[in-house]
Amino acid sequence: MEAGLRSLELTVRRRLDGLLQGNHVGLLPGPGSEPGEARPYQPGDDVRRMDWSVTARTTAPHVRETVADRELETWVAVDVSRSLDFGTADTDKRHLALAGLTAVTQLTVGGGNRIGAVATNGAETLRLPARGGLVHARGLVRRVATMPSAPEGVRGDLAAALDQLRRPPRRRGLVAVVSDFLGEPEWERSLRALSGRHDLLAIEVVDPRELELPDIGTVVLADPETGRQREVETTPLLRREFAAAASAHRDRVAAALRRCGAAQLTLRTDSDWVADIVRFVVARKHAWSGGGAGRGRPA
Template sequence: MSVSKESANSLQNAYSPSAGLSNQEALKLLFPNLSFLTELERMRIRAGNRIKGLLAGKRRSSSLGGSQEFADYRPYSSGDDIRRIDWNVYGRTGKAFIRQYWDEQELQVSLYIDVSQSMAFGHSDTNKLQYALRLAACLGHIALCGDDRISVRLFRDTIIRELQPLHGRVSSSKLFHFLADAMQQLERDSDSSSPAAIKKFVNMAAPFQTAAALPRRSGSAWVLTDAMFEQGIEETLISLTAAGQQVVLVHLLSPEELSPDLSGELKLIDCELGTGKEVAIGQKLLHEYRSAVAGFQNELKSICAARGASYIFVDTGVSLEETVRHTFLSSHVLNS
């Protein structure tokens, strides 16, 4: 593929950065391979049903309007614009019918990123939190380039940070700066937190229980999480679905979690609760662990299927480009 840097350069020039990161640093933090931006601009977030939005866009909505895509006929009524009468039909039937068209509007895309303590697990090149923020940058840029509208919320036990809705390709600069700043700040918080200072967060539904945490209009909601909660996963899907969202649950795990390289007498610490447990790790226990992880993935997949949500598993050991190009496209949540 021939690499064009035009998109990356235009985004760098569009930045109005806050103190800390320069334009180039923010982009490189989120996109180690800047040429991938060009490829993302050709993709679109898939919307399965007709949608309703606020602004004109490129999506077919459930409302009828003035686009050029034909929807249906209806009988002429007094006061209708006679320019919309189909005279060919009138010539065949002797009756006047009005042509109706689908109104084209934008898709509302809501990105929810789990920033709880367990998301910080993983080596620097497989860290789940960094991976999730980079995925959000990809998804947000795809949406904005497709004339869709996006919002971003970072959550723990509450929504801790929020980016108000953005629209238009030029807004990608604000999105990238928000995510890059969050990445640096969350890394600093994680490094400075002592086990005693960690706030216990075991109920995923907690941050979604307020109306302000939910999208105000129907659209597509993406939840990026490692799903390491004692409860609340299904309740979260119910809340988002009730808010008119087509939900995509992106389940991230690191290679160290999928196949841990551990052996001997160890004390394992729960990074969310701060509690520990001494265990003797051998091949039998590792086999049981891998079976439990696979069982948990299947359970999440079943919960999503029952609630009409899409489930996508992501191994953070796989490159970001491969996840977007293959995993997301093959799951039919993106169109190329």
């Protein structure tokens, strides 16, 4: 477990490190404490902010502006329900969810930033307080990775995990949601309630067999959360109907996330998920750089 998590962290860090530096605005009220630009002194300015070096060079009194502290608080809601114990390609969805969590921790840790998590399997909820530092970030990923699956018959409850991020109210920051988003979007109301105070990122993990069935004759399909099974014949008609239903479901999820104002990153078990994350981050950084003044959007 330790070797696997360390390898995962190194893989993410090698490709993503440094992509998001400085991409969020100050989150603390008031003038802050970081040094900014120097400007000529004006009557009423605090003399304690006099910049004597600039004053000496220009022979005119100058004060040094300050900017808000750039501290970001990130919370990650992680769905670790039984439906993630599935994968038919290069990896399974649970590993992919951990990869998404690791990427978020690597992109936000450092600089006084803090990260916390709420993980749920439907039967129990793991709450990890927001703290700073790489040691805490590694421990957070480890605790989520070792969280057991729920007993058979227990469905995940993403909405309950999101509600825990609303109470008590938390300082403005970034909320990332890692899930396969199967089932109806009953979590939409909870996620939308968070959008008024936080920037939102949804990381969807997908396996190709959830999108279309192969032509393999008779197959037994099982619901990993309820344990129900059904034997079906993968006829052309069934495969078309299955693909259409899967596409319609993903459209509903995407529409719900858009209504909540969440950026969506999709990771597939049959693709280069690191490259997908890099493309997403670079695109978000480019969009942020071209944005106007006002509240920044963490990539």
